[in-house]
Amino acid sequence: MNQGLVVLVGLMGSAWVGCTGGGSEGDKCSPEGGAKCDGSSASLVCEDGVFKPYACKGAGGCTSNNDIVRCDASGNSAGEACPRSSEGTATCSSSTAMLRCTSGAWTSQTCPGGCSATGATVECLQTNPNSTWDVIARSATFQTTQGGGESWDALGGAPDGFICWFDNCAAGTGSACTAVTSDAFSATFNTTLASSITASTLMNTSSAFCICLYDEDATTDDIAGCVGGGFATAADIQAGQVSLTLQANLQSSPVVYGNAGMVIGFVAH
Numbered sequence: 468m469n470q471g472l473v474v475l476v477g478l479m480g481s482a483w484v485g486c487t488g489g490g491s492e493g494d495k496c497s498p499e500g501g502a503k504c505d506g507s508s509a510s511l512v513c514e515d516g517v518f519k520p521y522a523c524k525g526a527g528g529c530t531s532n533n534d535i536v537r538c539d540a541s542g543n544s545a546g547e548a549c550p551r552s553s554e555g556t557a558t559c560s561s562s563t564a565m566l567r568c569t570s571g572a573w574t575s576q577t578c579p580g581g582c583s584a585t586g587a588t589v590e591c592l593q594t595n596p597n598s599t600w601d602v603i604a605r606s607a608t609f610q611t612t613q614g615g616g617e618s619w620d621a622l623g624g625a626p627d628g629f630i631c632w633f634d635n636c637a638a639g640t641g642s643a644c645t646a647v648t649s650d651a652f653s654a655t656f657n658t659t660l661a662s663s664i665t666a667s668t669l670m671n672t673s674s675a676f677c678i679c680l681y682d683e684d685a686t687t688d689d690i691a692g693c694v695g696g697g698f699a700t701a702a703d704i705q706a707g708q709v710s711l712t713l714q715a716n717l718q719s720s721p722v723v724y725g726n727a728g729m730v731i732g733f734v735a736h
Contacts, residue, residue, distance in 0.1 A: 492520045500552045502536040504529035510538045512550040521550050525558070540566060545575035557589040565591040580701045592701040596667035603732035604630040604645050604656045605708060607680050609691065611652065614715025614725035619682050619689070625650045626682035628691075630729055632660035636677030636695055647683050663736045666704055672697035680713060680729045691727035699733070708732040 490503065496513035503518075505511045507528045511518040523529040525539030540549065541558045549568035557567040559582035566573045580592025607628045613619060619626035627649045634641025643661060648654035660678065668674050674696025682689040692713025703709035708730055715725025 490518075492518055494518050500550075502538070502550075504531050504536060510536060512552065514551060519550070522547055540568075540573065543573050545573055547573050549573050557591075559584055559589060559591075565589060590702065596665065598666045599663040599736040600666060600669065600704060601659050601734045601736050602632065602661040602664055602669075602678070603708075603734060604632075604658045604660050604678075605730040605732045606653065606655045606657075607648075607691075607729045608653045608727060609682070610726035612726065613689070613691075614723075615717050620650075621684075625652050626689075626691075627651075627684075628654045628680065628682060628727075630656060630658075630660070630678065630680050633677050633679070634661075635675045636693070637675070641676075649683075657732075666701065668696065669699045669704060669733075670697060670701065678729075678731060680727055682724075687721075690721055690723050692723055692725055692729075694731075699731070704733045707734070 490505070490511070492511065495516055496511075496518050497516070499513055499516070502510050502512045505520060508523050510521050510523050510529045512521055521538065522543055523538035523540060524542035526542065527537065527539030529539070530537050539558070541560050543560070543566060545566065548571060551571065553568040554570075555568060557565050560566045560575065562581060563578050565576045565578055565582045567576060576591055578591035578593065582589065582591050584590075607630060609619060609626050609628060618624070627647050628651065629645045629647045631642050631644040633639055645656040645658040645660070648656070661676070668676070672695075677693045677695040678698070679693035680691040682691060694711055698711065699709050710730050711728055713723075713725050713727045713729070716723040
């Protein structure tokens with residue numbers, strides 16, 4: 468079975484407001500859901516009017532700052548208790564595993580594609596690296612001038628855009644291209660450039676392929692920009708497409724003019 472990619476998302480936890488009351492398990496407290504640190508690696512959370520203990524075994528331990536208590540549970544074990552106020556929150560327990568607070572206990576989820584935290588969001592990527600995908604040139608857009616400020620067309624007109632895939636970018640071999648859309652700053656292609664490309668190939672920065680956007684000219688086609696292996700993440704592939712902004716490199720040979728973008732799609736093969 469050709470499994471695809473799944474992204475499991477959770478909110479990072481746990482953080483609570485501070486609370487008043489004694490400093491031991493079972494002591495009365497308020498407000499409900501408030502907390503305090505009980506040493507450097509444990510917390511006391513106010514539930515049903517009394518303090519209940521919860522471990523904070525991650526590297527960050529338990530900290531309190533400006534009446535905000537934070538408990539790093541990334542080092543906790545599956546099955547350990549978690550507060551009801553943390554229900555549904557998550558933390559990366561390693562680069563390839565996530566802990567989620569479910570029904571009062573931490574549950575473990577493997578993340579073959581990696582576990583990462585951005586802001587308050589934790590992503591656990593379920594990736595089958597051998598899943599295969601068709602790569603689609605969806606569309607392209609050009610700014611009114613090239614990265615150096617010159618017109619795309621010698622007469623000041625719009626570019627004649629097309630997108631190509633190369634199996635081996637350095638050698639320029641194994642190419643497949645869209646048709647050319649003439650005299651337009653935006654173009655829609657929806658053309659399949661490559662078939663049965665594995666997810667690992669798309670996400671690997673060492674892969675040999677590249678995808679390039681061109682402006683067709685009478686002599687030498689101008690390069691608006693190229694992307695290679697690693698241009699797409701597991702989340703991009705799961706979403707079905709990625710929008711790319713192409714930057715200029717006027718010092719390179721050949722020159723890359725930038726000031727353009729392209730949308731590349733992915734369809735499970």
